[in-house]
Amino acid sequence: MxxxxxxxxxxxxxxxxxxxxxxxxxxxxxxxxxxxxxxxxxxxxxxxxxxxxxxxxxxxxxxxxxxxxxxxxxxxxxxxxxxxxxxxxxxxxxxxxxxxxxxxxxxxxxxxxxxxxxxxxxxxxINIVPKTKIIISKVLDYPTLKGFPKITEQLYLCGLQRKSFDCQILKLHNLKILNLSQNQLTNLPQELGMLPNLQELSLSDNQFGKCPISKWSWMNGSNITKTLRSLNLSCNKLTKIPDEISKLHALLSLNINNNLISSLPEGIGNLKKLKYLNISKNNITNLPGSMTNLRLYELDISENSFQINNDNTISVCDIKISCLVDLAAQVVIKTRIYYDASIIPFTLIQYLDKAHYCMCGVPCFNSFMRKFMPMNLSTITNSIRFSGISGNNILFDCYFCSFKCLRRYFLCV
Known part of the structure; x- marks a missing residue:
C-alpha cells in the first residue's frame, strides 16, 4: 500500500x-x-x-x-x-x-x-506528486463511501446519469475544473458558489431547463462571481437564461447553444471580460443592446430566428426623475458591490437583477426609452458565425437612460 x-x-x-x-x-x-x-x-x-x-x-x-x-x-x-x-x-x-x-x-x-x-x-x-485530476465515467467506479481527495483540482463526472448533485464536491476547496456533463441534473446547491477556486464549470447535456428560478442562486456566490471563467450550459432545454448570470464578472467563455432560448438577459453586456459566446441553435430573435459594450473574439449566433426591423419608432418612452432607490441601485451595480439575501431583502435583489442597461452602460429601472435598432455585429466581435442573416445586421433591443444617449446613438447608426 x-x-x-x-x-x-x-x-x-x-x-x-x-x-x-x-x-x-x-x-x-x-x-x-x-x-x-x-x-x-x-x-x-x-x-x-x-x-x-x-x-x-x-x-x-x-x-x-x-x-x-x-x-x-x-x-x-x-x-x-x-x-x-x-x-x-x-x-x-x-x-x-x-x-x-x-x-x-x-x-x-x-x-x-x-x-x-x-x-x-x-x-x-515512484511518483510523489499527488493525484489532483479525477475522471469517473462508470457508475461502478463512483466513490460513494470513500469520497474524493480534498486535493482534487479537476473533477470529471460525465455520463453517469446522476439525478442529484453530490455534496461531497462542496468540500473540494482546491477544485478548479468541474465537469458534470451528460447527467440528469436539474439544479445545483447554493453552496457551490462559495467554492474559492472554481474556474471552469460544464453542465452540458443535463436537465436544467426544469430548474426553478430560485435554484440559480449559486451564481450569486461571493467566490464564484470572481473566479468562474468558463460556463457551459448547452443542451439543457433551457427556455431562459437566469438574470444572475450577469454577476459572473470573471467569465471569459459562455456556451448556451442547443437550447430553447428566445432572448438573452439584458445584464449579459455587464460581462466585460467575456470573449467567447456561443448562442447557436436557439430561438433568439434579437440581442440585448447592452451587448454593444462587449468586445468578443468569437460569436456564434447560427441557427436562430433573428428578425430585421427598420422601423425607427420608439416602442417605450418613460423618462422621469429617478427616485432614491434607483440612484442607490445604480451605484450598487456600477461599483459591483456584492449582495445577497443575507444582506438585503429578497425584493431588492429582484429589483437589482431586473435592471435594464442603457447603451452607455448605465443601469435603468423606472426611467428609460426603448427602441429596436438593427446594428452590425462587427462592432462587437472579431469573428462571427451565422446563418441566414444578410450583412451581419441583427436587431438589438436597446434601452436609453436619457434623450442625450438616444440622440448620440442615432447619430452613430
Whole structure:
C-alpha cells in the first residue's frame, strides 16, 4: 500500500541527528510492503524526491504509538522505537484513514490481504506528486463511501446519469475544473458558489431547463462571481437564461447553444471580460443592446430566428426623475458591490437583477426609452458565425437612460 503525503521526520536523539532529519515537511511516499516472498517481515518505506531508495522501518514490535488526534485534518504521527524517529504525516484525510487502518490491522496481525514485496516497487516509477485530476465515467467506479481527495483540482463526472448533485464536491476547496456533463441534473446547491477556486464549470447535456428560478442562486456566490471563467450550459432545454448570470464578472467563455432560448438577459453586456459566446441553435430573435459594450473574439449566433426591423419608432418612452432607490441601485451595480439575501431583502435583489442597461452602460429601472435598432455585429466581435442573416445586421433591443444617449446613438447608426 502506498500513501502520497507531506512528511516531517524528527529524530528524538537530536544530539545524534542523522541525515534523515528534515527542517520542513517534504513531499514523500510512504509504502507498506513485505521484505520478500520468502520473508513475511513487514516494513514501512519512506521515499522522497532526493532519496528514492528510501529509509526502511520495521513495523512489527517497532511502532510504539500512533497519534491520530488530528486525523480528520489529515494529520497523524508514528513513534518509531528503532531508530528513534517520529514520522509526522499530513495529507488527504480519507487516504490517511485508509492507510492507518491497514497499518493497525498489520500491528494486530489481522491483515489477511496479500502485500506486495518491496522489490515490486520500482524506484523509477515512484511518483510523489499527488493525484489532483479525477475522471469517473462508470457508475461502478463512483466513490460513494470513500469520497474524493480534498486535493482534487479537476473533477470529471460525465455520463453517469446522476439525478442529484453530490455534496461531497462542496468540500473540494482546491477544485478548479468541474465537469458534470451528460447527467440528469436539474439544479445545483447554493453552496457551490462559495467554492474559492472554481474556474471552469460544464453542465452540458443535463436537465436544467426544469430548474426553478430560485435554484440559480449559486451564481450569486461571493467566490464564484470572481473566479468562474468558463460556463457551459448547452443542451439543457433551457427556455431562459437566469438574470444572475450577469454577476459572473470573471467569465471569459459562455456556451448556451442547443437550447430553447428566445432572448438573452439584458445584464449579459455587464460581462466585460467575456470573449467567447456561443448562442447557436436557439430561438433568439434579437440581442440585448447592452451587448454593444462587449468586445468578443468569437460569436456564434447560427441557427436562430433573428428578425430585421427598420422601423425607427420608439416602442417605450418613460423618462422621469429617478427616485432614491434607483440612484442607490445604480451605484450598487456600477461599483459591483456584492449582495445577497443575507444582506438585503429578497425584493431588492429582484429589483437589482431586473435592471435594464442603457447603451452607455448605465443601469435603468423606472426611467428609460426603448427602441429596436438593427446594428452590425462587427462592432462587437472579431469573428462571427451565422446563418441566414444578410450583412451581419441583427436587431438589438436597446434601452436609453436619457434623450442625450438616444440622440448620440442615432447619430452613430
Amino acid at each position: 502506498k500513501l502520497i503525503c507531506n512528511v516531517d521526520v524528527y529524530n528524538r536523539l537530536s544530539s545524534l541527528a542523522i541525515n534523515i532529519r528534515q527542517r520542513k515537511p517534504q513531499k514523500s511516499c510512504l509504502i507498506i510492503g513485505k521484505q520478500s516472498k520468502e520473508n513475511d517481515e513487514v516494513y514501512l518505506i519512506l521515499q522522497t524526491k532526493s532519496n528514492k531508495i528510501g529509509v526502511k522501518y520495521k513495523i512489527n514490535n517497532n511502532i510504539k504509538k500512533i497519534f491520530t488526534k488530528f486525523v480528520d485534518e489529515g494529520k497523524a504521527s508514528f513513534r518509531i522505537i528503532e531508530p528513534s524517529h517520529d514520522i509526522n504525516i499530513q495529507c488527504d484525510p480519507i487516504q490517511l484513514k485508509s492507510f492507518l487502518h491497514v497499518l493497525k490491522l498489520i500491528l494486530l496481525k489481522k491483515f489477511t490481504s496479500p502485500l506486495s514485496t518491496l522489490s515490486d516497487y520500482n524506484k523509477k516509477s
